[in-house]
Amino acid sequence: MNWKxxxxxxxxxxxxxxxxxxxxxxxxLSSPYFLTVSNLLTVLEQVSINxxxxxxxxxxxxxxxxxxxxxxxxxxxxVVMATVLQQQLPVPIALLVGLGVGVACGMVxxxxxxxxxxxxxxxxxxxxxxxRGGALLFTEGRPVSGFSDGFRALAGSQVWxxxxxxxxxxxxxxxxxxxxxxxxxxLYAYAMGGNEQATHLSGINVRLNKTLVYxxxxxxxxxxxxxxxxxxxxxxxxxxxxxxxxAIAATVIGGASLMGGQGTLVGxxxxxxxxxxxxxxxxxxxxxxxxxxxxIGGVIIVAVLVDMALKTDKK
Amino acid sequence: MKTQNLTxxxxxxxxxxxxxxxxxxxxxxxxxxxDADRDGQPRVALVVKTLNSPFFLDMRRGAESAARELGVNxxxxxxxxxxxxxRQMQIVENxxxxxxxxLCLTPSGSKELVPVVRKANRAGIPVLIVDTRLDEATxxxxxxxxACFIGSDNYEGGRIAGTHFGTxxxxxADLVVLExxxxxxxxxxxxxxxxxxxxxxxxxRIVASQPANAERDQGFNVMQNxxxxxxxxxxxxxxxxxxxxxxxxxxxxxxxxxxxxxxxxDAVDEARREIAAGTMEASVAQNPEGxxxxxxxxxxKVLRGETVPEYIPVAIELxxxxxx
Numbered sequence: 001m002n003w004k005x006x007x008x009x010x011x012x013x014x015x016x017x018x019x020x021x022x023x024x025x026x027x028x029l030s031s032p033y034f035l036t037v038s039n040l041l042t043v044l045e046q047v048s049i050n051x052x053x054x055x056x057x058x059x060x061x062x063x064x065x066x067x068x069x070x071x072x073x074x075x076x077x078x079v080v081m082a083t084v085l086q087q088q089l090p091v092p093i094a095l096l097v098g099l100g101v102g103v104a105c106g107m108v109x110x111x112x113x114x115x116x117x118x119x120x121x122x123x124x125x126x127x128x129x130x131x132r133g134g135a136l137l138f139t140e141g142r143p144v145s146g147f148s149d150g151f152r153a154l155a156g157s158q159v160w161x162x163x164x165x166x167x168x169x170x171x172x173x174x175x176x177x178x179x180x181x182x183x184x185x186x187l188y189a190y191a192m193g194g195n196e197q198a199t200h201l202s203g204i205n206v207r208l209n210k211t212l213v214y215x216x217x218x219x220x221x222x223x224x225x226x227x228x229x230x231x232x233x234x235x236x237x238x239x240x241x242x243x244x245x246x247a248i249a250a251t252v253i254g255g256a257s258l259m260g261g262q263g264t265l266v267g268x269x270x271x272x273x274x275x276x277x278x279x280x281x282x283x284x285x286x287x288x289x290x291x292x293x294x295x296i297g298g299v300i301i302v303a304v305l306v307d308m309a310l311k312t313d314k315k
Numbered sequence: 316m317k318t319q320n321l322t323x324x325x326x327x328x329x330x331x332x333x334x335x336x337x338x339x340x341x342x343x344x345x346x347x348x349x350d351a352d353r354d355g356q357p358r359v360a361l362v363v364k365t366l367n368s369p370f371f372l373d374m375r376r377g378a379e380s381a382a383r384e385l386g387v388n389x390x391x392x393x394x395x396x397x398x399x400x401x402r403q404m405q406i407v408e409n410x411x412x413x414x415x416x417x418l419c420l421t422p423s424g425s426k427e428l429v430p431v432v433r434k435a436n437r438a439g440i441p442v443l444i445v446d447t448r449l450d451e452a453t454x455x456x457x458x459x460x461x462a463c464f465i466g467s468d469n470y471e472g473g474r475i476a477g478t479h480f481g482t483x484x485x486x487x488a489d490l491v492v493l494e495x496x497x498x499x500x501x502x503x504x505x506x507x508x509x510x511x512x513x514x515x516x517x518x519x520r521i522v523a524s525q526p527a528n529a530e531r532d533q534g535f536n537v538m539q540n541x542x543x544x545x546x547x548x549x550x551x552x553x554x555x556x557x558x559x560x561x562x563x564x565x566x567x568x569x570x571x572x573x574x575x576x577x578x579x580x581d582a583v584d585e586a587r588r589e590i591a592a593g594t595m596e597a598s599v600a601q602n603p604e605g606x607x608x609x610x611x612x613x614x615x616k617v618l619r620g621e622t623v624p625e626y627i628p629v630a631i632e633l634x635x636x637x638x639x
Contacts, residue, residue, distance in 0.1 A: 033413045033414070036412070039412040042408050045408075046405050046408065049401070140497070141526055143424065143426065143427070143498045145427070146426070146453065146456070156430070228401060231401070231404070232404065232427040232430065233453070234424065234426050234427045238496070238528075239400075280405075283392065284412065284413055288366070288392075289392065289393050289394065
């Protein structure tokens with residue numbers, strides 16, 4: 001592949017990256033605290049949760065679906081895992097149980113969509129409420145807190161200087177990127193989003209693969225729950241509210257199309273970083289939380305407007 | 316054609332980025348920029364739970380007026396939603412990056428914010444806790460350190476409200492309780508105080524007690540359900556005024572304003588108006604403005620190296636209709 005085709009292939013991500021760099025430059029000029037190693041590491045740590053949730057969201061959106069239940073699944077798997085941790089069982093067992101809950105909820109979403117023929121919006125809207133209610137029932141509304149140092153190291157330790165949540169995030173991205181670009185499962189995900197009927201007719205098991213896609217989204221929500229729980233030293237049944245919106249925003253800013261068939265994890269990672277840098281920068285500049293919401297909403301709208309304009313151009 | 320698209324694409328994004336950048340530059344300039352130690356003034360941050368509640372707006376007003384008098388560069392920030400503990404943690408982390416001189420914090424989670432208080436400790440930033448206490452055991456276990464706690468005794472406030480019902484109703488009366496966010500130190504203390512407050516009055520009975528998460532619409536919904544389930548409700552105690560005002564609406568919608576007396580907590584302006592109009596019974600006043608003022612004043616003392624008491628109480632009183 002020569003550089004020209006490479007550029008054409010990655011033009012969309014390069015565009016988002018250019019946006020991120022422009023933002024970084026502006027913040028460097030306007031705040032003396034932005035461009036420091038410790039601040040950038042703080043941002044990398046802060047974006048990890050949203051970025052990991054956005055991995056599953058990206059794959060779901062590539063199949064032309066949506067997953068509104070990620071925040072609730074995060075809360076449910078978090079409180080279940082935390083409760084297991086408090087039984088003094090080994091950390092790996094608690095992690096497996098927590099991740100298992102996430103995958104199970106995701107698979108239920110997938111089955112409702114494939115076998116039950118529910119639109120993804122409705123199926124995951126239902127799960128959003130069921131998992132949230134489940135988390136509240138399970139804990140009677142109270143947070144589950146206080147864990148071993150070994151577990152808390154999953155958020156509080158560093159590899160060299162890189163915070164552990166960032167290391168986990170990068171690991172998840174490398175694995176998921178491989179899955180999406182180098183395996184059949186990845187190919188099928190794009191195919192299902194491009195034309196589900198054609199995919200089905202070419203002999204691909206759409207039901208199975210789609211169910212797995214939602215299972216993967218449940219899994220990444222649960223991984224995010226591990227980091228959040230370790231970071232706060234507490235699992236809250238109310239955790240993760242509106243996280244689905246942040247994940248959708250990162251995915252869409254990163255170039256995925258809600259119509260399906262399009263999107264990359266590199267783009268999503270840049271999208272998540274853009275949102276994280278924006279939030280961090282607005283705090284450093286002492287911008288009020290109300291104005292922050294306006295600015296972040298504006299960035300999402302502009303990103304998609306640009307995208308839409310380009311697509312009509314191509315037609 | 317494709318390369319042209321590509322150029323357009325990148326241009327479009329660069330434009331979007333520049334727009335965001337421009338917004339940031341202007342908002343930065345607009346506020347004069349957060350220059351370190353402008354004119355040698357100490358920079359004090361006040362991080363509250365949310366700024367969409369009158370209680371915290373009053374707290375900010377008190378802090379701002381103290382900051383003006385004492386020549387303090389005050390930064391007030393909050394998460395969009397009171398339940399968003401992680402966001403509040405991020406805000407504190409970001410403020411640590413700007414090397415504020417002191418941090419006043421009303422924690423959204425009594426245990427959850429302890430790790431970030433520890434981060435501030437490591438950065439050498441003194442932390443003053445305002446309004447909501449941190450969980451003492453967690454603070455001890457984590458080796459975190461706070462300079463002091465400034466706030467009122469929420470337990471005592473709940474108890475005053477309970478006693479008020481005891482004297483208000485002379486006959487048998489059924490009461491319901493709208494609790495705040497479960498597991499929250501403030502919310503729990505208020506309800507605990509209320510239960511202890513009505514204990515000396517055997518004619519009072521709590522027939523239902525449910526969380527409405529400190530929110531107005533939830534207060535409305537939970538109250539509406541309680542009105543369906545419990546026919547003989549005479550009094551409502553709500554863990555904050557937002558829930559009380561929501562409950563008041565539900566009672567009004569059911570046409571039972573005359574029969575049911577509502578006592579809230581925080582005495583926000585809207586609640587005070589309802590009390591003056593006679594539609595609401597009372598509200599426990601916490602003086603958030605005084606809390607904000609004391610927070611800044613105490614932060615300045617800490618920065619001067621003066622010793623401050625571990626607990627700085629802020630007076631608490633029951634606001635009722637004059638002459639009632």
